[in-house]
Amino acid sequence: MELRHLRYFLTVAKTLNFTKAAEELHISQPPLSRQIRELEEEMNVTLFDRQNRRVQLSSAGEVFAERATRILTNLDSAVVETQRAARGEIGRIAVGFFEHIAYTLLPPLLREFQLQYPAVTVELRWFSSAEQISALRRGDVDLVFVRSDPEDEELQSVLLLSEPFYIAIAKDHPLARKDKISITECSQLRVINYRKDVAPDYHLLINQLCASAGFSPSTEFEMGQIYASLGLVSSGFGITLVPASVQRTNMTNVAFRPLSEQFATSALYLVWHSASQNTVLSKFVQLAGDIASRP
Structure with missing residues (x-):
């Protein structure tokens, strides 16, 4: 059974007419009828009652129509959510910060980030400025605020403020x-x-x-x-x-x-692992740069 079988079946279930369903699917009627028969044979059920040239869903067909609709809806939702994750619109990010960032740059940055990306979970973890890089290397956080560039090939940084x-x-x-x-x-x-x-x-x-x-x-x-x-x-x-x-x-x-x-x-830098695959990270870094550059 393939996804196209579900789409073929649901189109017939909606139109209750193989000719109209074939037109909507942009295929000829014989292949469509064959696909539905194969689906019924595979499931060992009758999905449609075909009497006097009328087509009706059987009781089994009604159940399968409900489940098939749910499957395709979930699939479409999964595709959309996956695309949003790839764009950095959903997901999570753990941010290491130290004291004075908490009442200068961090409040406006978090406020605007949450407005732009409400589906992203931001985790905040406090470390002293001296501990930030160690926390990043341990994997406790995805990126950190630091006051000096670590100048490490495994890490990437951007200067926010001087x-x-x-x-x-x-x-x-x-x-x-x-x-x-x-x-x-x-x-x-x-x-x-x-x-x-x-x-x-x-x-x-x-x-x-x-x-x-x-x-x-x-x-x-x-x-x-x-x-x-x-x-x-x-x-x-x-x-x-x-x-x-x-x-x-x-x-x-x-x-x-x-x-x-x-x-x-x-100086104030943001630092993260060069090999990070977290797509949310780039959104956070970009917005941090925008906020920091404002007067």
């Missing part, structure tokens, strides 16, 4: 009245650094910036998350450096001022 650093400072501090702040002006302030094990790139950069001005950041108060650092800043406990995009946060008593030393920048 943004300057800003000084986060209490609004009532005298320096907050300035349009820009140099790192040299912060030598007498407590500069809150990030933990080396959590954000090694930021930890090193802040150390280098402070060293260029002849002092060191605080070694007693190193935070694992930007929000924790901003909490200390809001209390007037010290200052910290953050990527420009963090200005989108609403933290009480915190002002953000550009850092005069513009050579200090924070």
Whole structure:
């Protein structure tokens, strides 16, 4: 039994006329009649009652018509769903992210992605920025946000952002009245650094910036998350450096001022396995690039 047998049968069942059915199927009547007879012989049932040139579905034919219709409908649905999967319109994707992405780029990206691809399941998994690539290599996620290009042939990456650093400072501090702040002006302030094990790139950069001005950041108060650092800043406990995009946060008593030393920048990449066959991935990467490029 082949799918064409089901289509032939259902066309006859609909028209109850072999001549009309043959015309709809664009075949001659004798081959159609032969196909139906072969189908009945294979199933060892009578599908049509043929009396006085009238054709009616038998009780067995009525059951088979219902089941055959269901089979072809499911087949058509399977084809459509398969095509949608090939276009990346359905499926799933697991995304690794770290803290400050959660309140800058990720919210608008997820909102628009879900609007455009409502049938795609997005799984979010938090790792520190230092752990992102390891999670990708383990297969925990399909792609990750990172702050430096891994430069690995097995991995593919795209640069989403390259943004300057800003000084986060209490609004009532005298320096907050300035349009820009140099790192040299912060030598007498407590500069809150990030933990080396959590954000090694930021930890090193802040150390280098402070060293260029002849002092060191605080070694007693190193935070694992930007929000924790901003909490200390809001209390007037010290200052910290953050990527420009963090200005989108609403933290009480915190002002953000550009850092005069513009050579200090924070990059953001998306990284995934070069051999990935996940068709949803390309849709996510493209939209991430679009969102990141918006002012």
